[in-house]
Every structure is written in C-alpha cells, then in structure tokens.
Amino acid sequence: MLNEKMLRLGRERSAIRELFEYGNGRAQEIGRENVFDFSLGNPSIPAPACVEQEIKRLLRDMPAQELHGYTSAAGDAQVRRAVASYIEGAFGVPMDGEHVYMTCGAAASLTIVLTALCEEGDEFVVIAPYFPEYRVFIENAGGMVKAARADKRFHLDMGSLDEAVTEKTKAVIINSPNNPAGTVYGENELKELAVLLKKKSAQKGAPIFLIADEPYRELTYGAAVPYPAAYYRDTIVCYSFSKSLSLAGERIGYLAVSPQCTGADDLFAAVCGAGRSLGFVCAPALFQRVCASCLGKSGDLSRYRENRDLLYNALRSFGYECVEPEGAFYLFVKSPLSDAKAFCERAKKYELLLVPSDSFGVEGYVRISYCVKRETIERSLPAFEKLIKEFE
Ligand code: PLP
Numbered sequence: 001m002l003n004e005k006m007l008r009l010g011r012e013r014s015a016i017r018e019l020f021e022y023g024n025g026r027a028q029e030i031g032r033e034n035v036f037d038f039s040l041g042n043p044s045i046p047a048p049a050c051v052e053q054e055i056k057r058l059l060r061d062m063p064a065q066e067l068h069g070y071t072s073a074a075g076d077a078q079v080r081r082a083v084a085s086y087i088e089g090a091f092g093v094p095m096d097g098e099h100v101y102m103t104c105g106a107a108a109s110l111t112i113v114l115t116a117l118c119e120e121g122d123e124f125v126v127i128a129p130y131f132p133e134y135r136v137f138i139e140n141a142g143g144m145v146k147a148a149r150a151d152k153r154f155h156l157d158m159g160s161l162d163e164a165v166t167e168k169t170k171a172v173i174i175n176s177p178n179n180p181a182g183t184v185y186g187e188n189e190l191k192e193l194a195v196l197l198k199k200k201s202a203q204k205g206a207p208i209f210l211i212a213d214e215p216y217r218e219l220t221y222g223a224a225v226p227y228p229a230a231y232y233r234d235t236i237v238c239y240s241f242s243k244s245l246s247l248a249g250e251r252i253g254y255l256a257v258s259p260q261c262t263g264a265d266d267l268f269a270a271v272c273g274a275g276r277s278l279g280f281v282c283a284p285a286l287f288q289r290v291c292a293s294c295l296g297k298s299g300d301l302s303r304y305r306e307n308r309d310l311l312y313n314a315l316r317s318f319g320y321e322c323v324e325p326e327g328a329f330y331l332f333v334k335s336p337l338s339d340a341k342a343f344c345e346r347a348k349k350y351e352l353l354l355v356p357s358d359s360f361g362v363e364g365y366v367r368i369s370y371c372v373k374r375e376t377i378e379r380s381l382p383a384f385e386k387l388i389k390e391f392e
Contacts (some may be wrong), residue, residue, distance in 0.1 A: 005140075010045050014132060015359045016040060019344075023353050030351070036380035037353045038368040041179060041329065043246035045299040051245055055318045056289045062289075071288060073281035074272060075102025075254070079292040083254055086295040087237075099259050099268050101275060102283040104251035106215040107133065109238035109347075111175075113211055113255055114141035115274035116267065122170035124211075127156065128361035129332065131179050131213070135361075143170065147361050153323050154332065156189045158196060165200045171209035171236075174196065176225060177216040180367040181332045181361035182308075182325020184223040187231075193230040207234040207262040215240040215253070218298040220327035233260040236267075241291045243328075244298045252287040302347035304329050307370040311377050318385045319392075329371040332357070335364050336391035345389065350383035 016039050021332065023037035032090055058067055074080065080097035087095040103109045110133075114124065118141040126134045128147045138145050148164035151157040154175075165172060174193070176185040185193075193210070201208045212228040229235040240253030257268050275281055311331055312324055321334040333354075335343040340356035344366060347354050357365035 009136065016132070016355050019353050019355060020318070022348075026351065033375075033379070035351050036376055036383060038370065038372065038380075039355055040354045041248075041369050042297070043243055043244070043248055043329075043371055044373065045246055045301075045303045048247040048294060048297045048299050050294040050297055051247070051290055054293045055286070058286060058289055067289070068285060069392055070282050071102070071103040071285050073275060074290075076285070076288050077105040079288045080254075082292040082296065087227075087248060087256060090296055091230060093227060093229045094259050096281060098167055099257045099264060101255050101257075101268070101271050102288050103238075103240075103253045103255055103275075104243050104280060104283050105248075105253040106213060106238050106240035107137070107251050108251070108278075108280045108283075109240065109255040110134070110211070110213060111137045111141065111278060112271055112280055113236050113238060114138055114143060114171075114275045115278060116270035117141075117170050117209060118143040119170070121168060123166070125161070125164045125169055125172040126361070127152070127161075127172075127174065129180050129357055129365070130173070130361050131175060132359040132361075134173060136254050140183050140308050140383070144168075149242050149362075150181065150183070156179065156185060156193055158189075158192055161193070161196060165196065165208060167199065169204070169205045169208050172212055173211045174228065175213040175216075177219055177223075177325075177327025179216065180330045180355075180357070181323065182328050182330050183323075184220055184225055184326040186223075187226045190226050190228055190231045197232055197234070199312065201234070209261070210235045210356060211238060212236070213238045216328040218244040218296065219301060219304065219329060221301075221308065221325075223326040225327065229256075229258045229260075233258060234262055235345075236261070241287075241294075245291065245294055247287065247291075250287045252284055252291055254283075303374070304371060307372070307374060307377055310374070311368065311370050314381050314388055315384060320384070320388060329369060331368045331370060333364050333366050333368060336388060338364050340364055340366055347387055350387050352380060352383050352387065 019039040030032040045233045080100040084095040123146045242248035337343040354366040
C-alpha cells in the first residue's frame, strides 16, 4: 500500500535526530542547562551582520510580489551570476551563472547531483567516516555506496581509494572541512586524488566525477581549504549557506558544475531535470538574494575556535584520544569501548549526548558537535571526566 523503502526510512529516523529528541525530553524533566546535548550540527553563532542588513534592505526596496515570487527554476539569474563571479574571483577557476543552480541547502544539492548522474549499476565512493545521509541520498538515486577508508588522521588514504574506485564508479564524494572528523584536505592530497581519478577515468573510458560537498568551507581554524575544481576538471561543488551564515533552517545553497566538466552543458541540463523531478525548483527567493550579498562571509568563528580548544584540550587531559579538528565544528573521539553505541548509552548517565560513529561507516568512535554555548562545554567537563574514569 505504501512505498516500503520510504516507510522504513521514515520510521528508522537518524541516530542524530533520535538523540536530539531524547535531549529535548530530558531538558523538560531536568532543565535544559543540565543536559549536555552535543548531537546536532546546528550553528550556534549569530549570522553575520550582512544577513540582517540585506533582509531589511530587500524588504524595504524590492516590491513584495517580485521579492517573494518564483524565480526561474535554477534560481534568480543575477544571483547565479553573483555566485559564479565570486567563485572565479575567490578560487581562480572558470565559472559562469549558466552552470550554477540555487538549491535548498547541501542536502538538495547532493540529491540533485546524484539523481542527475546515476544510471543503473553505478557506484558512488564515499570516504569513511562519512556524513550518514550520503547513503540515503545515493540509494534513493538508485546508486550503490562503496566506502573507502580515511587514514588514521582522517585524511585521504590513496591506497583505499585506489581499491574502491573501479569502472563501476560514477563519482567520488569528498567533504572538506569534514563532518565528522574536522579534517581539511590539503593541496597535495587533492592533487594526488586528481591523478588517481584521471587514471581511473582513462581506464573506464568515461569521466569519474568528483562531488565536493562543502557546507563547512569557511569554517576553518587557520587551514587553507583548496578548491577541488582547481585540481580536477570533472568536479561538481555542492555548497550550502547553512553553516557559514548560520542559516541552516532557511534551506539555501547552490551547486556549481565546473564549465570544464566533460559534457558540462548536458550535465547541467540533467541537473535541471533532476531538480525538476525532485521538486527542487526555485530555492527560497528572499534568501537567494540575501546570500548573493554575503558570499564568502561567516559569523564570528572565534567562538567555535574557543569551543574547539576548550573541549579538545580538556578531553585530551582526561585521557580521551582524538585528532585536533582543523575545521567544521565536530570532534571525533575514540570510544574507550569498542562498541560506541554502548559507550554513548553510558554517557547518557551523565546527561552527555554523543553520537556513535556506526552510522558514519566506522566503528568505535563518537562525534561531539561543539557548536554549542561555551557554558555548556564548561559545565559538561566534569561529566566527561567521570565518564572516562569508568574505563580506567
Ligand atoms: N553535507 C554535510 C557533510 C553535512 O554535515 C550537512 C549537514 O549537516 C549537509 C551536507 C546538509 O547540509 P544542509 O543543511 O545545507 O542541507
């Protein structure tokens, strides 16, 4: 009677959402300040001032029916041109408005691209640990997930990628700065990846695309984030303003097909077709325009950096093992129990809500989102200390 696949997906809920709901329940029982909810990647710093200024300006200056009416399916032409010229200026790669599609955030960018690319039998390579929704998006597009491993410090492992990428591969998805590990891929590893993908594409006799999922591009603590399209021409960037501008609930982002991609015009036409078939046409019109005036901007990232330093240094001093994140707002910590789910259950005893790594495609870690108030981290530290003492 119903689509079984969708029923299962709807019932299963993500481990992260599940924890978030649990946290809300506990907050009602014992008070929000006593629950240390590190489950969700919801930005905790205010949007930069340009967002409010631009909203006010647009509401004042633009006729309402124009401002709130449909834009073209791929987005407002002026906005798409602004995004393209920003990409050209900031990253020194060719781009034009005709290859930019405005979307409802990175989730929509990814589902559109995957739907546009996927043919029967296609595999999509992801790098574990990976954002759990990749599996949902890939399988819904009709593709198969093939996981490569990251190395011990969560950078690209070329050996593992070499094994995972085959003639069945349609695309490889990378995410830097990374959720959940906070890794930022450097120039050399992107160059090595480009060499590998060129070799594999030649063996396949068809391009293997690189999908760069970049909602955290601006969120780094000093590390430069090289632009993947500068190293590999068959690149599609899935971008979102959710994290950089703290606009996660407004659902706004874009995807950019490099005009240097093999068959770029057809690929973009397939993107438009996928957007149409999925109902992702005309991203929120007001926020398209707001974001066009705030390109490359972000809120006060020093707040995330302070949280990172406080949490990372404290957890290391208590005996937790983790790699210092270079970007995004997640700390990926080795679980003292090989069963990370069991460890997260123990953490709940101290009102610590941590996400087990299993849905990220690796076992034995937990993800801590530190996009929370600084006081939450400060108040949670004694709980983290007591928790690890249980395993000494
Ligand atoms: N990709 C990654 C790696 C993410 O972490 C997220 C959200 O947390 C998304 C995509 C989806 O982002 P958006 O809110 O823009 O849809």
